[in-house]
Amino acid sequence: MFVLVEMVDTVRIPPWQFERKLNDSIAEELNKKLANKSSSTGVPCLRQCPSAFKMGIPALWRGRCESQERLPGELGLGVTWRVHGHTQVVYNVGLCICLFDITKLEDAYVFPGDGASHTKVHFRYVVFHPFLDEILIGKIKGCSPEGVHVSLGFFDDILIPPESLQQPAKFDEAEQVWVWEYETEEGAHDLYMDIGEEVRFRVVDESFVDTSPTGPSSAEATSSSEELPKKAAPYTLMGSISEPGLGLLSWWTSS
Amino acid sequence: MTGNLWKDANAALLSNYEVFQLLTDLKEQRKESGKNKHSSGQQNLNTITYETLKYISKTPCRHQSPEIVREFLTAMKSHKLTKAEKLQLLNHRPVTAVEIQLMVEESEERLTEEQIEALLHTVTSILPPGPEAEQQQSASDDVAMDEEDPA
Numbered sequence: 062m063f064v065l066v067e068m069v070d071t072v073r074i075p076p077w078q079f080e081r082k083l084n085d086s087i088a089e090e091l092n093k094k095l096a097n098k099s100s101s102t103g104v105p106c107l108r109q110c111p112s113a114f115k116m117g118i119p120a121l122w123r124g125r126c127e128s129q130e131r132l133p134g135e136l137g138l139g140v141t142w143r144v145h146g147h148t149q150v151v152y153n154v155g156l157c158i159c160l161f162d163i164t165k166l167e168d169a170y171v172f173p174g175d176g177a178s179h180t181k182v183h184f185r186y187v188v189f190h191p192f193l194d195e196i197l198i199g200k201i202k203g204c205s206p207e208g209v210h211v212s213l214g215f216f217d218d219i220l221i222p223p224e225s226l227q228q229p230a231k232f233d234e235a236e237q238v239w240v241w242e243y244e245t246e247e248g249a250h251d252l253y254m255d256i257g258e259e260v261r262f263r264v265v266d267e268s269f270v271d272t273s274p275t276g277p278s279s280a281e282a283t284s285s286s287e288e289l290p291k292k293a294a295p296y297t298l299m300g301s302i303s304e305p306g307l308g309l310l311s312w313w314t315s316s
Numbered sequence: 317m318t319g320n321l322w323k324d325a326n327a328a329l330l331s332n333y334e335v336f337q338l339l340t341d342l343k344e345q346r347k348e349s350g351k352n353k354h355s356s357g358q359q360n361l362n363t364i365t366y367e368t369l370k371y372i373s374k375t376p377c378r379h380q381s382p383e384i385v386r387e388f389l390t391a392m393k394s395h396k397l398t399k400a401e402k403l404q405l406l407n408h409r410p411v412t413a414v415e416i417q418l419m420v421e422e423s424e425e426r427l428t429e430e431q432i433e434a435l436l437h438t439v440t441s442i443l444p445p446g447p448e449a450e451q452q453q454s455a456s457d458d459v460a461m462d463e464e465d466p467a
Contacts, residue, residue, distance in 0.1 A: 062407070063335045065328035093357035097364035158335070158364055159342060185328075187335060189368070196404055196418050198375075215367035263418070306414035313414065 062191040095157040099296035155190030218294040225301035262300035333377035339369045376409035376446030409443045
């Protein structure tokens, strides 16, 4: 579920930190910028290949920052390359965990009007980004008509939609819980998907949403239409439990 | 960091064990350095590393080591699985045929029942059980002991 992503970024170090070791300052700045974040705006990265994601193996290749390119939203992987200034692009990699290492430090420059140093850094970051069809285990956070919400603790935005549950399934409005109406010869057993239960699921889709602030003009346009959609998470996973062995762990352990 | 990375320029997949090692080392380093840990800029790093470590520590990678991982990968060579499939077996340590079928694509076509059994045997004999499996094991051991006591 974790991958190593190679990235390049320019790190700004203010003068009052000059006494510290350069590598320490840089590591701290990179973690400050990226740790626990899903959309890295302004950090150019080597790209992940969308068709490789489909094959189950994330593939990295070096993209050309000079070109402008838009990929179709295959499986929600909306990758947009934009050229702005030098090499700033918007790219979504997954949930950034922590810095793995610094592979190259280029020269540090001080620009007129700004006393801080700017260093171009090549580094590798540990990123949570499960591949398509990967099996994961999480805890049920809650149920809603949208489906079952699952969390891994460090990552919360996993949804198993109703059509991907073990069938037949029904939503119990009173208890706000999804139920698998498991059929046996003796009749139907109701298996409840309670909060806190551990569940094994398969990753079937992911989506990245650009959560950067929009300008005033687009805000006017949306306020006149129906109610504003609620704030989307930048990175969400869709899961499925509609196969033997998937669903609550307790459903499948032999007593 | 030891050479446990899947050395392929195209697939920089990390096993849970490697991330567990990394986060544990990072925690030690930050404990030693003392200051700066609580500065507002580091809060995100603190949160994500704490929560991720908490999650991974409950999985079978908890008791793995570089030697165990190496032994596992060597044993896996004869089973002809893809990188992603081996990674899942390493991370999950499946103990039933149903789990193997979930993690190995088109397993009905690629593996016979005997091969699935052999795979299970390799996985469970080389990889140590995770902390949760141990709890279940000790719980069922207690039950077994009670049953053995004469009335």
